[in-house]
Amino acid sequence: MRKSKKTVAVIGGGASGLVAALFAADAGCSVVLFEKQKALGRKLRITGNGRCNITNRDIDATHYHGHNPMFVKNIFARFGLDATIDFFESIGIPFCEGEGGRLYPASLQASSVVKILEYEARRRGVDVLLHRKVDRIEVSGGGVRLITAGKEEFDVDSAVLAAGSCAYSPLGASRSGYELAISLGHRVYEPFPSILPLTIPLKALHRLEGIKWDCRLSAILDGKIIAQSEEETLFTRYGISGPAALEISRAVNEAMTRGAIPEVNIDFFPRMDSNALMSLLDSLWDDGDRPIGFSLLGILKERMPAVVLHVIGIDTEMPVRAATAAQRSAIAAALKDFRVVPGEPRGFGEAVVAAGGVDVDQIHPATMESKIARGVHITGELLDIDGDSGGYNLQFAWSTGAIAGMAQ
Ligand SMILES: Cc1cc2nc3c(=O)[nH]c(=O)nc-3n(C[C@H](O)[C@H](O)[C@H](O)COP(=O)(O)OP(=O)(O)OC[C@H]3O[C@@H](n4cnc5c(N)ncnc54)[C@H](O)[C@@H]3O)c2cc1C
Known part of the structure; x- marks a missing residue:
């Protein structure tokens, strides 16, 4: 490392660290990038189902969570959507647009994003050190010392801690950054x-494994809706997945980590009000000879009538004419408000992001420098900011990385 230039160490070669390294090198610094794994951007390579949902047309604070989500306003005022688009285009990554304003690289390939970022980092002279886990950071008299797991020591003028979160542990994510x-x-x-x-945990629901259905899922706590999503739900052997379940999972898990017990309402007919659904059911029940389960097959997938009827205690084989008014109303009610209680949150192994992290009130948003440890900048998902699904988490990683890099 040449001593005449400011020396900057970036810890973590993921989304945020790569961008920080590029911008710090552009600012004229001598940059060394430490990555504990055998390759850069391992998580980045699988983002967006391998297509990398880089950002979203609709970037604003309402899509972010944490103890102080308004922190993102300061961030995006400095490096927002337009700056992100300009940056990626400047390194040869134009965009294409998908559903819900999601922006992807025109290649629709996450691995190409990693390759280009790595190429640009090396082209700018960033010294990339793989298999180098930083184990300790010491701040002293205007400088920063890093000590790796292999006991190597590096003295630099400043550092960017971009070590990410512990979400998605199969790809090596750990608590190291925290x-x-x-x-x-x-x-x-x-x-x-x-x-x-x-x-x-409701076992009857597991019989729907493999069925996809457009539901409205509402997470409910103390009678209030705390999250809602109307998208595809995938029923699994343990519960629910798919975009709608993923979207409400934050609110459910947040409540559960506080010891509260939320419920989830599954509305199988979100585009119909209760009266319209009752009329539809009445029209199906003209033929009084049909078994009541069979009578629902025209509007539900196989297995669904049996599960719904089982949960409300109605025999699927009962002829329609034998069903009382109360039983008919109960069927309509169960299809609009199928209430279940979630079990223990699933682990970090499956989580796309980790909520929680470093308190952003201890970070200067203009530079991402810590207010606690001078010379150390903290970026990306390691911070106590998490975004919705749709490109919001990567946008926060790019923006905070760029701000930290430019501040060198
Ligand atoms: C399956 C999946 C799909 C996703 N898809 C999307 C998507 O399409 N759009 C979106 O916006 N977000 C998506 N995300 C979230 C997004 O990938 C993250 O929010 C983003 O990568 C965070 O960037 P980061 O730089 O903070 O952390 P990371 O990208 O995780 O990078 C951190 C890096 O630091 C390294 N590291 C950690 N500790 C040390 C240490 N002590 N020393 C050296 N190196 C260290 C890690 O190995 C890692 O390479 C997805 C996540 C997953 C798991």
């Missing part, structure tokens, strides 16, 4: 898994 931040004196809100399937 531990480093805590060792420097930071407050870390205990992470919990977000954007992941929900376990529903």
